[in-house]
Amino acid sequence: MEAMDEIVAEFLVESHENLDQLDRDLLALERSPASPELLASVFRTIHTIKGTSGFLAFHQLERLTHVGENLLNRLRDGAVPLDEDRLSALLRLVDVVRYLLRTIESTGEEGVCDLDGLIGQLTALLQDVGTGSRGDSAPGEDSSAPGEDGSAPGEDGSAPGEDGSAPGAGTGSRGDSAPGEDSTASGDGTASGGSSAAGAEATPAGGSSGTARSRRGQRSRRKPSTGGPQAPAADAADAADAVGAAGAAGGSAPEPATGSPDPLGKVLVEAGATSPDAVQIARMEQELGDSRRIGHILVDHGTATVDAVTQALEVQDSRRSVVDSSVRVDVELLDSLMRLVGELVLARNQLVSRLDDTSSDPALTRSAQRLSLVTSELQEQVMRTRMQPVDTAWNKIPRVVRDLAKQCGRQVRVAMEGRDTELDRSVLEAIRDPLTHMVRNAVDHGIEPPEVRRAAGKPEEGVLRLRAYHEAGQVHLEISDDGAGIDPERIAAKALERDLVTPAQLAQLRPQEIIQMIFLSGFSLSKEVTNLSGRGVGMDVVKTRIEGIGGSVDVVSEVGKGTTFRLTIPLTLAIIPALTIGCEGRRYAVPQVSVLELVRLSGEHARGGIELIAGAPVYRLRDTLLPLVRLDEQLGLAPVDPERGEDDDVRGGFIVVLQAEQSRFGLVVDDVLDTQEIVVKPLGRHLKGIQVYAGATILGDGSVVLILDAATLARSANVLHGATAQATEQVSTEAGTAEPVLVVEVGSGRRSAIPLDMVTRLEEINTSAIERVGGREVVQYRGHIMPLVRLADLLGTSTEILDEDRVQTVVYTRGTRSVGLVVQRIHDIASERCGTRSDVDGHGFLGSVVVGDRVVELLDVESAVLAADPTFFSAERAEPDPHRPGDLDEEVLA
Amino acid sequence: MTQLSTFHVGAYLFGVEVSLVQEIVRLPSITPVPLAPPEIAGLINLRGEVLTAVDLRVRLGMHPAPSTQDQVNVVVRLDDEPVSLLVDEIDGVMALDRVPFESTPSTVPERVRELLVGAYTLPDRLLLALDVREVLRIEDARVA
CATH class of the missing domain: 1.20.120.160 (HPT domain)
Known part of the structure; x- marks a missing residue:
């Protein structure tokens, strides 16, 4: 049974x-x-x-x-x-x-x-x-x-x-x-x-279906229903001589459209690369005992070229399905594997952080580094086992669109791009419903009826475009239609009608910002409620769901041209990068996705820079007002008192600028510590009810740290500041400018960003070409002597022993003089997501920038150049800059 | 056979059913959780698992232990969720089949009595049997 x-x-x-x-x-x-x-x-x-x-x-x-x-x-x-x-x-x-x-x-x-x-x-x-x-x-x-x-x-x-x-x-x-x-x-x-x-x-x-089953070891059980047809399948398998004979016939299981892959001979004949007769002869030779593959025989006979056979094999391969080389694994098993790897990563971090303190045994350090590398690799691979192409979430969409389009009398074509973009299955599960909802919206509200489209001079058939791609460690999904677009005026009218906004606030908003109001709860645009969309639980639910998995969603729309929804979602939910911060002597973690930038409050800018508007604290950030939330107050560690005394004004600290729930706000904390990859662990039932915590995690040193929930803090900020503040925020959201930076790895996984306008060229230099002159490394480069500086040494980061025969070098040139900055790896060119924070990280850095979802140190290129060539700028500056840090001067003398 | 794992909290000797106890461990660091009910001492890291620790002293209406005192975690597992009970000191495990069991005497303070199943009258002292489910039922007015 x-x-x-x-x-x-x-x-x-x-x-x-x-x-x-x-x-x-x-x-x-x-x-x-x-x-x-x-x-x-x-x-x-x-x-x-x-x-x-x-x-x-x-x-x-x-x-x-x-x-x-x-x-x-x-x-x-x-x-x-x-x-x-x-x-x-x-x-x-x-x-x-x-x-x-x-x-x-x-x-x-x-x-x-x-x-x-x-x-x-x-x-x-x-x-x-x-x-x-x-x-x-x-x-x-x-x-x-x-x-x-x-x-x-x-x-x-x-x-x-x-x-x-x-x-x-x-x-x-x-x-x-x-x-x-x-x-x-x-x-x-x-x-x-x-x-x-x-x-x-x-x-x-x-x-063919019979063989598909028999491969799964059910041959004997299924015998009654498959016994007869087995023979032709076996024939086909024999003929498909190249690889995996048994699997070949069953290739139709996941990709029935292509059917069983054709024998190589047939593929070749189809491609016109050889004649049916030649294949026949080769076949006969095989039957007579020639054990060589058919492609081989054909090439030997001169009846087909090597290229053609290779090409045909590729064709054959593409017709063959992935099933042949895959196994079905229970998702539970993958989940537990993922959990274990999470633990391993934690243990690795603990080990490495201990070693940093007491690294006396080089052999131990080396094994630890090896362990570290293997762990990272393992983590990546295990993560990949849980990856599925976005197509698994998409494949139901054409059907949904068809049914809906018929129902509401639209003509819609679905275009998909990047179907094989992979993301974690837990993420896929989470986006499935929001995705369907947005697609429905696009067909129901976006794309116009054919006659309207014709009148507008558009083709009757509307296009719904789904696009997926990876960027900066995140998955981007776009759902766009070429429909009517969202009319800001209608949105505005609706928002006023529903009391979601006041006329005064509305006056301050730009059209694109008004459109974002479709994400407010209780907002539904549909004139009449259809049974598919328009029940007022629409986009706000989508937004909540997407933000719930650490993603974000926004919308761009142009009246008459169409609407595009953009979703940015993390690759995985299991391990997330987080920023650790200090408050009242304790550490907390904030998911990096919600962090926009860090602002230091120091010197005369200390907390005295915090102003009060109608009793609510705000900070002037690049001419916009940023509403503030004090973490110590939020956590009940300090009394809520807007009029804090003079003592507080001189206290240093940081503002962590966070983005959540449609609002941008600053979290005032005492200290910003570092960025770590953390594994989110749920809180026990006694603490689940405290909404300000999203969970807990264990840091490298084994201590437990609470993870703050940016959305809850954002709500507090909104309560504090009311809708006026929100309007201010929305204006300021666009303020950050994107400046391209080159992201490099300095060593030991440490990354730095170099402003792209400071990079002249990227070179690979042979280690053998490096000469030592006066304790300095130089190479001959374009007819000049170019001094080199190893960033790892300069920044005090340990590197793995470099036995490569080439080093990656970022060349900085001014006039005829060049300096090479040696890095371990060139990573990426990225747009820095927002402004820099200044003078935080000691020497060698200008500050930090957010690239993708990580905070990366911004390299002080000038001081790095000076370390390699103290006289570099002397042509421009008569004497060395007296403001250079002392330790650099020492290095100059060395 | 009734076996209780016994420990001291304040001046009392308490016991919890041995089958509920997952392990007893001394952990130096505990992460306080702001906004949590006062009975919650904080979070501990038990071999990579994050557990909530309940301060039994506070739960029983006593003053919290001075921070210098090294408390012991009695990790109990109820409804498949491990929770740590912070106690002053571990006593041992007692088989109590021949020990008379009585309802909680009225001399025990009200706040403590609510959390007890009853008391075993040992020759020299009283062993109070904790109702773990009751102990872990921590209501918090501040959580909306």
Whole structure:
């Protein structure tokens, strides 16, 4: 019995996959109704489900798929055209099959479901209206059709009977041979008494699906239903001589559209690279005992070129599916693997941070570094096992769009870009619903009805574009339509009507900012509520969900041109970069995604720089007012007192500028410590209710640190500052300018940013070309002597022992003089997301910038250049700058 | 067979059912959680797992221990969630089948009595059996 359950489970998994494929194929068919491959693929899928459901005695399912198969067969034969009605009926069929499978999954049985309506519809569609096709090539279907219609139960009973599982069937003359035969063949055979076209064609199809199963070690169990067709599949496998013979025939499972990969010879002939005769000769040689591969033989005979064979192999490979080289793994297992790797990363961090303090044993340090590298690698690889292409979240969208477009009378084409962009499956799960919602919105509210589009001079068919790509360690998703766009005036009117904003606030907002108000809760634009979207729980829910996984969403729209939603989401949820900060002597972590920039409060700028507007603290940041939240007050560690005394004014500290829930605000903290990758751990039930914490984590030194929830803090900020502040914030959001920087790795994973305008060239220099002159490293570079400075030494970072024969160098040139800054690795050119913070990090740095989602130190290029060549700027400056830090002067003297 | 893991808190000897106790561990560092109810001493790192620590002294209405005092974590597992109970000192494990069990005497303060199943009258002293579920039911008025 247990073995049976296993078979059913496998059947369900396989069928669900097949159904997704089916949806896609059917929609593709709508575009190219004549494609025989697509029809064959659809037929095969339905056929497989039918066969297995008959074997497993799911009679309703079998009955339904049987009719569907008949229809497909007629379509394939060209007996009836594939029109709108037939396609819709087939899509309905897929839905019902899916429903039945779900029922089987949850209850173990098919349940009772009235299929007669759909079966009747499908049966009726077997006839090509207007042409008397009765009596042509498929008498089987014709004669069975009325039977199915009128006496469904009787027909129902006889079909499984052919498979030899239901007692008392025994109608068919071929009942005895049925177990070895495919059920389609027998089903048609009963009616026609002869071998119909369907039966004959079904055989290879059954064969390929049969092998697909047998690869999963079920050969013996499935034998009754696959025994017959096994032979042709095996033939095909023999012929496909290049690789993995057994797998080749089963390649159709995840990618039925392409069917079994063709033998190499056939591919070559198709490509015109060789003649059928040459292939025939090569085949014969193989049969005579030549063990070489067919490509090899052809090349030896001079009947095909090496290039052509290589090319053909690639073609063959692409037709082969990934299934051959993959295994199914339980997601639970991956999750626990991920957890363990998280722990390993923590343990590694702890070890490394201890070693930094007491590194006396070089061998130990080296092993620790090795461990560190391997751990990072492992983390990356394990992360990859959980990665899935975004397509798994997208593949239902064309169907959703089609149904919705039909329903609301739109013509929509879905275009997808970057379908294979991978992201963590937990993230994928989290974005699935918001994505569907946005797509629905785009079709329902975005794209106009055809007549409106025509009047506007646009093509009647609207385009819904989905785009995904990786950038700066994050995944970017765009959903754009070329529809009517969002009219800021309508939004504004609506917002006023709903009291979401005051006229005074509105006056300060720019159109793009007004559009962002669609994310406010209780905002719905639809004039009349449709059953698909427009219930007022729309975009705010999307936003909350996306922010819940540490992502962000925004919208750009132009009236008459269209709307684009941009989602930025983290690659994974398990390990996140976080900024650790100090407050009242304790440490806290803030997820780096919400950190925009850091501002130091020191000297005369200390907390005296905090002003009060209507009792609420604010800070002037680049001419905009930033509302502030004091962390010590938020955590109840200091009394809430806006009029803090003089003592507080001279206290130093930092403002961490955070972005969450549509608002930008500053969190006043005592100290900013560093950035770490952390594993988020949930809090116990006693602390879950405290919303200001998103969880806890364990830092490298083993101490537990609470993770602050930026969204909750943002709400406090909003409560403190009210809507006026929000308006101010929105104006200031755009203030940051993006300056390109070159991100380099200095050593030990430490990264620095170099302003791109300071970079003249990037060079790889042979280590052998480096000479030492007066304790300095120099190379000959473009006819001049170029001094080198190793940034790792300059910045006091340990490097792994460099045994490479080339070093990466960033060249800085002014006039004829150049200096080379030696780095470990050139990383990326990125736009620094916001302004810099000054004089924070001691010598060698100008401050820090946020690049992507990390804080990176901004290199003080001038002092680095001076370290290599103290006289570098002397042409411009008569004497050395007296403000240079003393230790640099010492280095100059050394 | 009833076995209690016993420990001292303040002047009392308490016990919790041995089967609920996952382990007993002395950990130096504890991370306080601002805004948490006063009974919550903070968070501890138990081999990579973050656990909430309940200060039994506070829970039982006593003054918190002076910070210099090294408290012991009795890690109990209830509803599959481990929680640490901070106690002053560990006593041991007692088999109590032959020890008379009584309802909590009225001399025990009200606040403590609510958290007890009853008391075992040992020859020389009283062993108070804690109702762990009750102990961990910490309401917090400040959490909205």
